[in-house]
Amino acid sequence: MLRSLFELAPRCLALLPPEEAHELTLKSLELGIFPAASKPDHPSLAVGFAGLSLPNPVGIAAGFDKDARVPGAVLSLGCGFAEIGTVTPLAQLGNPSPRIFRLPRDRAVINRLGFNNGGHQAALARLQRRSGGVIGVNVGANKETKDRVGDYVQGLEAFYDVASYFTVNISSPNTPGLRDLQQPAALDELLGRLMEARAKQLAAGQPKRPIVIKLSPDIAEEDLPAVAAKLLSHAVDGIAVSNTTLSRHNLREPAAREAGGLSGRPLFHRSTVMLAKAHQATQGKIPLIGIGGIDSGEAALAKIEAGATLVQLYTGLIYEGPGLIQRIKDDLAAAVRRAGALAISDLVGTAAKSWAAKPIEA
Numbered sequence: 042m043l044r045s046l047f048e049l050a051p052r053c054l055a056l057l058p059p060e061e062a063h064e065l066t067l068k069s070l071e072l073g074i075f076p077a078a079s080k081p082d083h084p085s086l087a088v089g090f091a092g093l094s095l096p097n098p099v100g101i102a103a104g105f106d107k108d109a110r111v112p113g114a115v116l117s118l119g120c121g122f123a124e125i126g127t128v129t130p131l132a133q134l135g136n137p138s139p140r141i142f143r144l145p146r147d148r149a150v151i152n153r154l155g156f157n158n159g160g161h162q163a164a165l166a167r168l169q170r171r172s173g174g175v176i177g178v179n180v181g182a183n184k185e186t187k188d189r190v191g192d193y194v195q196g197l198e199a200f201y202d203v204a205s206y207f208t209v210n211i212s213s214p215n216t217p218g219l220r221d222l223q224q225p226a227a228l229d230e231l232l233g234r235l236m237e238a239r240a241k242q243l244a245a246g247q248p249k250r251p252i253v254i255k256l257s258p259d260i261a262e263e264d265l266p267a268v269a270a271k272l273l274s275h276a277v278d279g280i281a282v283s284n285t286t287l288s289r290h291n292l293r294e295p296a297a298r299e300a301g302g303l304s305g306r307p308l309f310h311r312s313t314v315m316l317a318k319a320h321q322a323t324q325g326k327i328p329l330i331g332i333g334g335i336d337s338g339e340a341a342l343a344k345i346e347a348g349a350t351l352v353q354l355y356t357g358l359i360y361e362g363p364g365l366i367q368r369i370k371d372d373l374a375a376a377v378r379r380a381g382a383l384a385i386s387d388l389v390g391t392a393a394k395s396w397a398a399k400p401i402e403a
């Protein structure tokens with residue numbers, strides 16, 4: 042039953058327009074139609090990340106559950122952690138539809154949603170009603186805000202009680218100017234204010250919540266060392282590599298002409314090279330989340346070998362369905378055995394050097 046539902050889901054959903062398919066997926070998860078994963082995680086998959094303990098390193102990437110409607114269901118599907126968002130202080134509609142495009146022959150998606158979400162208060166109320174598991178909150182800025190950095194600080198303050206960690210999304214290509222926050226001078230202000238806001242929480246007796254910075258895969262190679270230096274000097278707790286790309290390389294579908302961020306298989310190479318470069322530029326001192334084009338156990342393993350401690354996926358789920366999560370975990374546990382290692386973390390960064398040496402475009 043579980044198996045056939047998981048296998049049928051992507052084929053049925055592909056018949057609907059992308060946003061309707063997504064809404065139906067969220068509704069099904071809210072109603073508990075997808076049964077929980079029954080298999081316990083292999084002990085070799087247990088992993089630590091910035092002080093958090095996770096049963097396995099596989100998560101669903103931000104954008105899937107923007108409004109914190111189904112974090113518990115995401116964990117029940119077998120994910121080691123869930124990430125909600127991107128949430129902005131005020132609710133906003135995002136860009137006009139259509140704004141998500143499937144590129145089936147490329148196993149890719151282009152989206153220009155533009156942070157459509159119900160705002161902090163709605164997501165916060167939902168998160169306050171649940172407990173247990175590692176749940177990250179991905180924070181962003183409203184399109185029309187007068188104080189972009191202030192919006193991120195508000196996110197940290199609003200969700201401090203309920204978030205296991207924060208992801209600071211400064212890499213969406215769909216909010217004009219947002220990616221400018223990745224420039225070293227802008228990073229100084231953003232990270233300075235975020236760390237100050239967290240220091241206030243610590244002074245008030247709250248625990249330390251890790252702060253992860255999510256980067257674009259389109260940062261110029263020559264700019265990456267300066268970005269890495271800022272992330273090191275502000276002692277961020279994690280880096281997520283990467284968000285979607287504006288590049289359109291080797292795509293077959295006509296929808297490749299659509300504006301927006303490209304995700305899925307064509308992003309795999311670029312985001313994995315960037316991940317390895319980030320691992321090298323930070324000398325492995327900051328744990329990384331590898332994201333971009335994971336649609337198999339092999340791809341997830343490659344991210345880990347390139348330097349990722351955790352992995353996240355979204356587009357792969359659209360094409361493969363939720364059964365992909367268990368397949369990835371089985372393949373990762375097998376890879377640990379094959380390597381004669383004890384834990385998945387023993388494989389982190391083992392191929393970072395060779396990935397970092399590859400050209401950014403395959």
Ligand SMILES: Cc1cc2nc3c(=O)[nH]c(=O)nc-3n(C[C@H](O)[C@H](O)[C@H](O)COP(=O)(O)O)c2cc1C
Binds near residue numbers: 102
């Ligand atoms: C429809 C859609 C919506 C997304 N929304 C967000 C978002 O709100 N915040 C964010 O940080 N990333 C967002 N992303 C990017 C994903 O989190 C991820 O970084 C990217 O899709 C690459 O992973 P993938 O190839 O496995 O999809 C979105 C991606 C898609 C496809």
